Amino acid sequence: MRSDKVSLSDIARMVGVSTALVSYVLSGKEKEGRVGQEIAAKIRAIAKELNYQPNLLAKSLRKGQTFTIGLIIADISNPFFANIAREVEDESRRHGYTVIIGSSDEDADKAWDLMNVLINRQVDGFIIVSSEHSERLVEHLQRIRLPFVLLDRHFPQFDTDFVVTNNARASYEAGIHLIENGYRRIGFMAYQSAMFHVSERIRGYQEALRDRGIQVEANWLKRVSFLAIETEIRTAIDELVSAESPVDALIFSTYGLAVNGLKYFNERHLRVPEDVAIVSFGQAEVFDLYYCPISYMRQPIDVLAKKAVDILMSRLKGESSESQQYTIEAQLVARESSRKRMIR
Amino acid sequence: MRSDKVSLSDIARMVGVSTALVSYVLSGKEKEGRVGQEIAAKIRAIAKELNYQPNLLAKSLRKGQTFTIGLIIADISNPFFANIAREVEDESRRHGYTVIIGSSDEDADKAWDLMNVLINRQVDGFIIVSSEHSERLVEHLQRIRLPFVLLDRHFPQFDTDFVVTNNARASYEAGIHLIENGYRRIGFMAYQSAMFHVSERIRGYQEALRDRGIQVEANWLKRVSFLAIETEIRTAIDELVSAESPVDALIFSTYGLAVNGLKYFNERHLRVPEDVAIVSFGQAEVFDLYYCPISYMRQPIDVLAKKAVDILMSRLKGESSESQQYTIEAQLVARESSRKRMIR
DNA sequence: CGTCTTTACTTAATCGTTTAAGCGAAAACA
DNA sequence: TGTTTTCGCTTAAACGATTAAGTAAAGACG
Numbered sequence A, B: 001m002r003s004d005k006v007s008l009s010d011i012a013r014m015v016g017v018s019t020a021l022v023s024y025v026l027s028g029k030e031k032e033g034r035v036g037q038e039i040a041a042k043i044r045a046i047a048k049e050l051n052y053q054p055n056l057l058a059k060s061l062r063k064g065q066t067f068t069i070g071l072i073i074a075d076i077s078n079p080f081f082a083n084i085a086r087e088v089e090d091e092s093r094r095h096g097y098t099v100i101i102g103s104s105d106e107d108a109d110k111a112w113d114l115m116n117v118l119i120n121r122q123v124d125g126f127i128i129v130s131s132e133h134s135e136r137l138v139e140h141l142q143r144i145r146l147p148f149v150l151l152d153r154h155f156p157q158f159d160t161d162f163v164v165t166n167n168a169r170a171s172y173e174a175g176i177h178l179i180e181n182g183y184r185r186i187g188f189m190a191y192q193s194a195m196f197h198v199s200e201r202i203r204g205y206q207e208a209l210r211d212r213g214i215q216v217e218a219n220w221l222k223r224v225s226f227l228a229i230e231t232e233i234r235t236a237i238d239e240l241v242s243a244e245s246p247v248d249a250l251i252f253s254t255y256g257l258a259v260n261g262l263k264y265f266n267e268r269h270l271r272v273p274e275d276v277a278i279v280s281f282g283q284a285e286v287f288d289l290y291y292c293p294i295s296y297m298r299q300p301i302d303v304l305a306k307k308a309v310d311i312l313m314s315r316l317k318g319e320s321s322e323s324q325q326y327t328i329e330a331q332l333v334a335r336e337s338s339r340k341r342m343i344r
Numbered sequence C: 001c002g003t004c005t006t007t008a009c010t011t012a013a014t015c016g017t018t019t020a021a022g023c024g025a026a027a028a029c030a
Numbered sequence D: 001t002g003t004t005t006t007c008g009c010t011t012a013a014a015c016g017a018t019t020a021a022g023t024a025a026a027g028a029c030g
Helices: A008-015 A019-026 A037-049 A056-063 A079-094 A108-120 A135-143 A167-180 A196-211 A229-241 A255-268 A285-289 A301-316 B008-015 B019-026 B037-049 B056-063 B079-094 B108-120 B135-143 B167-180 B196-211 B229-241 B255-268 B285-289 B301-316
Strands: A068-073 A098-103 A125-128 A148-151 A162-165 A186-191 A221-224 A249-252 A277-280 A295-298 A325-328 A331-333 B068-073 B098-103 B125-128 B148-151 B162-165 B186-191 B221-224 B249-252 B277-280 B295-298 B325-328 B331-333
Touching: A008 A019, A008 A037, A019 A037, A056 B056, A068 A079, A068 A108, A079 A098, A079 A301, A079 B079, A079 B098, A098 A108, A098 B079, A098 B098, A108 A125, A108 A135, A125 A301, A135 A148, A148 A301, A162 A167, A162 A301, A167 A186, A167 A196, A167 A249, A167 A277, A167 A295, A167 A331, A186 A196, A186 A229, A186 A255, A221 A229, A229 A255, A249 A255, A255 A277, A255 A285, A255 B285, A285 B255, A285 B285, A301 A325, B008 B019, B008 B037, B019 B037, B068 B079, B068 B108, B079 B098, B079 B301, B098 B108, B108 B125, B108 B135, B125 B301, B135 B148, B148 B301, B162 B167, B162 B301, B167 B186, B167 B196, B167 B249, B167 B277, B167 B295, B167 B331, B186 B196, B186 B229, B186 B255, B221 B229, B229 B255, B249 B255, B255 B277, B255 B285, B301 B325
Parallel strands: A068 A098, A068 A125, A125 A148, A148 A162, A162 A325, A186 A221, A186 A249, A249 A277, A277 A295, B068 B098, B068 B125, B125 B148, B148 B162, B162 B325, B186 B221, B186 B249, B249 B277, B277 B295
Antiparallel strands: A295 A331, B295 B331
16 A cells, blocks of 8 residues: 555665664664764664654564553543543653543443453553443453553542542532532432442532531432433433422532533523522533533543553553552532522 | 463464464464364364454554554544544444544644654554645645545645535525524634635635625624634624624634634623524534524534545545545524524 | 375464674774 | 774564465375
8 A cells, every 4th residue: 555665674775784773773772782973874864865754563563562552431522531531642642652542431341342452452551431330341451460540430449540539529519619609408410320439429419418417308319320311310300390309409410411401401491590500510611601600610630631641651661569549629610500599 | 561461372382283373263264274173163262261362563564454543633622523533433443443533733733743653653544634734744645645534624626535514505504594584794703724614614604695685794704813712702703793893693613613702702791692693513512502502504423424434444445546525515403593583 | 006186284484673692893901 | 912892783583463385194086
């Protein structure tokens, strides 16, 4: 297919030396290779003239390193993950690494297959936003000793590297914020999932209410399945605003829940914050543009991503052996959607 | 780093045959290799037992094919591109290809560097959402005969494969739609760019107005630079709604312009569609969630992406030599933001 | 029974690098 | 002058697959 691919041996032939010498010069190992000044210059000149581009496949095969990392996320078309992907990509490039991204759709089997595809491609390591039931994936990576960092979500039962948000604390602050602004009946919308970060978010919310002497009603907590979100979130909201136990505020625990929930809010003509005040997790332009800008717990995606890459890089250098675990605080961005409650 | 990597020769040693035989069996070439039944079974058994995963680097190096394609887009954190990326990823995987995504930030130099990184990684081909001044990139790929497909944007002066939206037509329809709903003074917001798709979108808009006997005023067309979008779009909108030549409707020619523009609309408390009706390009959840759902020209991202991958695949098989060029129609999704004008 | 074909394998080159080891020749040292 | 060191380069193995070509043994054929 390609015609003018130029290899080390092409240069070697033109200069009249061995490929070894060319390799030494072009990879900056002149010292070790003890190459003559003139011949080095000549090699460099010819390489430049032919626009020599080393074949990274060959290099990787030989060195046992590809300078590639695999990034497994739920869905690149979700802006939260897209932003993560962007930061990971930029940070990795700074270290000379290329990222291969795969979307798992929160499906452990897909994630497993993805992992295998990437392993076959000999990635040097992984950054993973894990999905439910991905314990097997984590165990497998540990067993084969492939470095990886869990991002945004982790498994407390495994001793792994990870970088996550302080989810309990974030929920707690979201709750306190709403309470301090006069809301008393606060709902919480979460995915139906046994993942740690989900239960942490729920825990923080409940603690906030309890700390402020509010009796948490069980049916304020709504859990919807990821796959049937569009229908289930409608039922959940219907129940939350029904006469029986109407809430005056609602915390969405992810971006996807917020988007789907707010769509239904519009449909039902529920007013924010008059009917229901809102604080959400995740972040996206949607929150700015909503008629009533949405308050949210800002997760410092750039910091999370950068830290994850840094940890992975240190692993790839084989530096430490202790697990590196970072929990980063989210920050409340208070907007109109949770403004002080008017007395009705 | 990795301990238990198992290679062809490991299997060969255990079974007591040569690596060649193992290769034949495991790559389903038993016929050509004329391998015995029993030994084939044994090889397969051991391979399974050891969980053998072929080293794609070695395979690629030998075969001169990596089954990898490079996708260059402006920015993965922009939902329009994120959706493209997702579709390209899925469709490619169906063909057994892995995608490496890179963000160019609409910067030709970054795109060039990205291209080189990916070439070094021996991608088999490219799908490119090109940026301004990327003619050099296109010429280079043609010269080295690396297959590529331009997506969403193309250069009319080059004879390349491409898949694009019918931009002139889409703008035209957006314009007609607004006119038919009673708007007469229609503005158009575009990036300051000489790229073909931009001028096509402008052309369609102007034609629509002319066809309906509306005298197009020059200062209805606003062009803002990609880099200084936040400030320039404010000035542009200020001018558009100013007393001198206030518009009653506005077409945003990209997602990014719409988001930034609408933010400023909120700030200035401009009402949609009472003050200004809106039709936008691009698509995202934002448009659904805005207090007044935004009408937009729906570009069939899934079709665009799938077609681009299909074309690239046919190139990789070396099928046709004629350039394959597809122009796909966008579809108006009419919502509240451009509803029939009330007489004031 | 000798020759030809088929079967079931092996050998070895190859892809494009890296890099340890080797090897003359010149320079330094004793 | 003889020995060691340094210099400047080459040789060749290795990474892990693929695959054309070779080969030995068994079976088919006349």
